[in-house]
Every structure is written in C-alpha cells, then in structure tokens.
Amino acid sequence: MLQHRSLAGRALPGAQQRPCVASARRVIVRAKEPIVAATTLLEKEQEAAPSAAPGRGAAGAPSTSGSKWVIDESELLTSTAEHRAWTFGPMALMGAALAVAGSHVDGPGGALSAASAVLAAYVLSDLGTGVYHWSVDNYGDGSTPVFGRQIAAFQGHHVRPWTITQREFCNNVHQVFKPAAYPAGGMLLLSPVLGVWPGFFLPSFLFLVCMSQQFHAWSHMKKSELPAAVVALQDAGVLIGRAAHGAHHRPNFEGNYCIVSGWWNQALDDSGFFRWLEKVVVATTGVEPRCWYPPEHGWIEEVRPQAK
8 A cells, every 4th residue: 555654764644545635733813814834744743753652653643734814704805996906007017018029920920929829828827827726725824925815815715615706806816916016027128029929928828827816716606697708718618617626626625726727637637747746845845735634624615604
C-alpha cells in the first residue's frame, strides 16, 4: 500500500492508498481575522510526539486545519467606489495596452497573429487559473502577504459557496483586479515595443484570469439566474458551467480547479499533475496541501439558509 512519508522517512499517520489530502492546525477566529498557515511535517510530528509510543510515529489521525476568513451575515456584498476603482482602473490599463497592440496590426497577417494570441490567452488562462486555484486552496492563509484575502476567500468558499452568487460584480472581482493593476501598468508601458502577438496575448491573458472570478460565480448560479448570453457560452463549453465546476466542491477539493472554460481539468486530474506538484512542495518545504486529508467538521459545506 502506498504510504506518505515525513521528511525524516517515517510513515505519516493516516496515509491513504490514494495520494491526497493535507492539513494544518485549525484555529477558530472572529470574522475577518487571518488564520494560521499550513503546518510543516516537522511541526506536525513535534505536536504529535507526546502521544506517540517510544520509537514509533504518532497514533491516530492527524489534526487538520484550515485558513479561511469567516464570512458573516454583516459582510458587505454590494460594490463600493473603491471596489469599482480597483476593478475598472486595471481593466482600463489592459484595454489601453490592447489598443496600442491593435495599432500595430497591419494586414491579414497581423490580424491572424492577433487572433491567435487571444486564442492562446484564452486556452492558457484556464490552465493558469487551475494552478492558482490549487495553490490558494491548499497553501497559505489570511495573513499571507498580498494574496491573503484571496486565499482566505477561496478556502472559506468551500464552506459557504453560495455567497459568491450574492456579491455584486465589482465586489466579487476587485480582489483579483487589484493586484493585477501593477502588471497591467507594466504591459501598457511596454506595449509600444511588444509587437502584435505579445501585445495581444499578455493583457488578454491577464484580463481572463481576473474575470475568472466572475466566471466562477456564474458557475454557481442556476440558468434562470444568468443572462442568456452567459447560458449560451456555458452550454457551448466556452465558459465553465455549473455541473463541471460542481465536481470541484466534493471533499477533499482535490481536482477540477480550472475556472475559465474547464477544458484543462480532465487532463490535469487524470495525469496526476497536482499530486506531483504537491509531492514537490512537500519534498522542498515540508508543507502538506490541505487536500491530503478530509476536511474537519467545521470545514464541511453548510446548508444554505432560506431567504427571509
């Protein structure tokens, strides 16, 4: 039977035949407070050591933890002026960079180059969101610099997934567009010398990655709640739909991470790509991903409350 081993070479307690599922101490905190990070294998063994028999590993299943920003009923779900500024400001920078790239298009060859760049951005943005989604689901916490709020939101989303459907557009996406403002500004500065293909690819890729948070929200909605154009794109497989993304929300949240079109999900999951990445992270840092162990009771999806 396949076993996971610690950095010291000892078999980890609770190892399963399939290589999935990870943990760290769970700390209950007040709403919007940051949480602890994932524990390393060494820390886990040190914590378990007092209960272990001499010369043997710790007995029993390992403790698990999570890192979420608790969403309470008072959390703001509408868009503020700040949310709009952080959404439309970076969006304008990306649009300006695309406009400069468009000014370089000359003839059918240039148009074909631009179209191929946008198509490549669309295909690779799905892959990019999968890798990013995997990382924030499994590592870091609310106190992680720059990405802490996103990490906490993604992890807490597994407990109350319906809240994403209640957020207004800018409230939902500004957290992704905000850090994208800096690379978007860099793209605009470089756009005069980038040429057609990179000039179209880079801002298109960044825009789609940012918009994936809204595609994600739409994948949690019923068709009756969506605009007809969005339903048509989901039905055509251009955007990820509810059934495809729903597969991700089965504990231990170990696959189906891509949230633009979802085209990459089967290839990544069937190939064991993320399990390989997790082993690399464990080997180099000693930190396990959260998906290597089933979620604790407090991390199981809640029942959506009835509207009052």
